[in-house]
Amino acid sequence: MQLIQPIKVQQLIDKLKDQELYVHIEQTTGAYAAHMDSSKHPASSFLTNARIRYSHGAISGNGPYRVGLKMTHGWVYSEGLTHYEDMETERLILAGHDSQGKLIVALQLSPKPF
Amino acid sequence: MMEQRILVVLPHPDDEAFGLSGTLAMHIHNGAQVTYACLTLGEMGRNMGIPPFATRVTLPAIRKMELESSCQAIGIQDLRLLGFHDKMIEFEDQNVLDTRIGELLKELNPSLVVTFYPGYSVHPDHDACGAAVIRTVGKLPASERPVVHCLAFSRDHEQAIGKPDVHYDVRAFLKQKVASIESHRSQFQAAELLGKNELSQQELEARFGTERFWTYRYPS
Numbered sequence: 470m471q472l473i474q475p476i477k478v479q480q481l482i483d484k485l486k487d488q489e490l491y492v493h494i495e496q497t498t499g500a501y502a503a504h505m506d507s508s509k510h511p512a513s514s515f516l517t518n519a520r521i522r523y524s525h526g527a528i529s530g531n532g533p534y535r536v537g538l539k540m541t542h543g544w545v546y547s548e549g550l551t552h553y554e555d556m557e558t559e560r561l562i563l564a565g566h567d568s569q570g571k572l573i574v575a576l577q578l579s580p581k582p583f
Numbered sequence: 584m585m586e587q588r589i590l591v592v593l594p595h596p597d598d599e600a601f602g603l604s605g606t607l608a609m610h611i612h613n614g615a616q617v618t619y620a621c622l623t624l625g626e627m628g629r630n631m632g633i634p635p636f637a638t639r640v641t642l643p644a645i646r647k648m649e650l651e652s653s654c655q656a657i658g659i660q661d662l663r664l665l666g667f668h669d670k671m672i673e674f675e676d677q678n679v680l681d682t683r684i685g686e687l688l689k690e691l692n693p694s695l696v697v698t699f700y701p702g703y704s705v706h707p708d709h710d711a712c713g714a715a716v717i718r719t720v721g722k723l724p725a726s727e728r729p730v731v732h733c734l735a736f737s738r739d740h741e742q743a744i745g746k747p748d749v750h751y752d753v754r755a756f757l758k759q760k761v762a763s764i765e766s767h768r769s770q771f772q773a774a775e776l777l778g779k780n781e782l783s784q785q786e787l788e789a790r791f792g793t794e795r796f797w798t799y800r801y802p803s
Contacts, residue, residue, distance in 0.1 A: 470635045493639065499629050500670075500706045504738065515627070515670075554638055562638050570633035570772075577639060 470552040470564065475528050478553050481561045482526040482536070485578050491518045493577040494547065515575075518582045521545065533565055536576055547576040586615045590693035590729070591659075592684060592716050594622040594672055594708040596650035597767040602734045603697060604657050604763035605753025606794045611658040612756070618661040618691055619654060620684070622712055625770075627669040632769045642769070649767045656762035663687070673711035680715040681722075688719065693729045696720060700733035700797055703740035721801055732796035747795035754792040761787065 497513030523538040523545065538545040547563070554562035565574035577583060589610060593599060599607065599619065607617055626643040637645045647664070654662045665683055667675060688696075699713035713733060720728050732749055753760060764771055782790070 470631070470638055495627075495639070497627075497629060500708075504705045507738070552635060554640070560640075562640055564631070564635070564639065566631065566635055570631065570635055571629040572631055572635075572639070573629070575639050583640065 470562075471555045473528075473532065473534050473551060473553045473563070474555075475534060477555065478528045478534075478536075478561070478563065481557075482528060482538070485561060485580075486523055486526060488580065489520055489522055490578045490580060491582045492521045492545065493517045493575065493583050494545065495572075495575040496547075497573060499571065521578075536563065545576070547574055549574045550576065585613060586610045586695045588691055588693045589615050589617045589695045589697065590687055590691050591617065591619040592622070592687075592696065592698045592712060593619070594667075594699075594706075594712040595625040595628070595669065596621055596623075596646045596653070597625065597770050598699075598709070599657070600653060600760075600764045600767055600771070601791070602736070602794060604653070605756040605760040605791065606697075606751045606796075607659060608657050608756040608759035609751060609753055611660075616661070617657075617659045618663060618687065618693070619659050620663045620665055620687055621650060622665045622667045622672060623669040623708070624650075624664070625669050628770065630770045633772045637769045645769055646767075649769060653763040653766035656766055657759050670708060672708040672715075675711070677715065677718070680711075681719045684715055684719040685722070688723070688729070696729045696731045697796070698731065698733060700735035700740070700744065700799070703735040703737045703744060705737045717799060720799075725801065725803070728801070731799040733799050735797055744797055747797050749796040749798060751794045751796075752792065753794050754788050757784075757787055757791060760791055 495515035498511050502509040502511040523540045526538040529535045534550045535548045549565035550563045551565045560579040563576045564572050567573050624643040625646045631637040698716040699709040701710050701714035704710050720731055
């Protein structure tokens with residue numbers, strides 16, 4: 470994973486629009502959040518391999534970045550993205566890592582299931 | 584105590600590293616055969632290395648290799664990857680879980696089973712894994728049940744289940760234990776765990792030299 474280069478990510482977002490895709494979207498504090506610090510409220514969600522299609526999408530911000538994808542009946546939104554996989558040409562692999570390197574958010578799109 | 588055949592059932596690659604690897608290396612040194620049934624590949628883990636070298640997509644394959652390397656370091660002869668999905672153990676069909684564990688008990692007839700203490704092991708997968716093992720062993724006639732040793736580390740767990748009744752001095756097996764921990768490169772580079780500076784032998788022994796377990800007591 471490399472630090473996000475918004476131009477490269479925008480190119481991939483544009484390349485993947487208007488087609489059937491599989492999405493993985495996730496946000497997590499980790500299961501140990503309250504074990505380490507009882508004032509923390511552990512929360513997480515993920516959704517893997519739901520099928521979506523978007524007509525328009527953009528990356529925004531100065532880092533950490535936000536991504537929004539506009540679908541016929543709604544939106545996909547992710548905030549806190551810091552890294553992307555620069556070796557991928559057919560899939561978009563985005564993640565947000567905190568100061569300790571732990572993943573806290575992920576957004577992935579692919580024509581094939583993850 | 585000499586153990587001949589040990590079955591370890593834990594949900595994530597690396598669950599063996601801190602609490603158990605020294606004990607396993609010791610039992611293996613004394614001639615035990617160890618089967619480690621790992622329920623998932625830890626594919627939902629948050630640690631990706633520092634700086635991140637894994638991704639959500641590559642993490643399962645990386646963690647599988649790390650687990651194999653850890654098992655080799657400990658000397659574990661038999662690793663079984665059961666293929667359940669990380670974070671989903673508590674939602675899994677209990678019959679499916681219990682059947683897989685029951686098959687292993689039948690095949691291996693272990694004298695000792697090691698898992699997490701259900702309810703006192705922090706991560707929902709740990710608790711659900713331990714509960715499945717306790718349930719499945721509990722279905723055996725009392726005279727046929729293997730001893731079950733549990734790991735526990737939740738806040739205030741000793742208030743509920745008392746102090747651990749099994750302590751192993753694993754100082755002679757710290758080389759294997761440290762190699763097991765270091766095998767999980769994507770998970771344990773963090774300074775929070777091994778410290779930023781190389782630990783002295785004395786510090787290593789103080790931090791990692793004793794492993795503790797609770798023998799699970801079935802109501803009679």
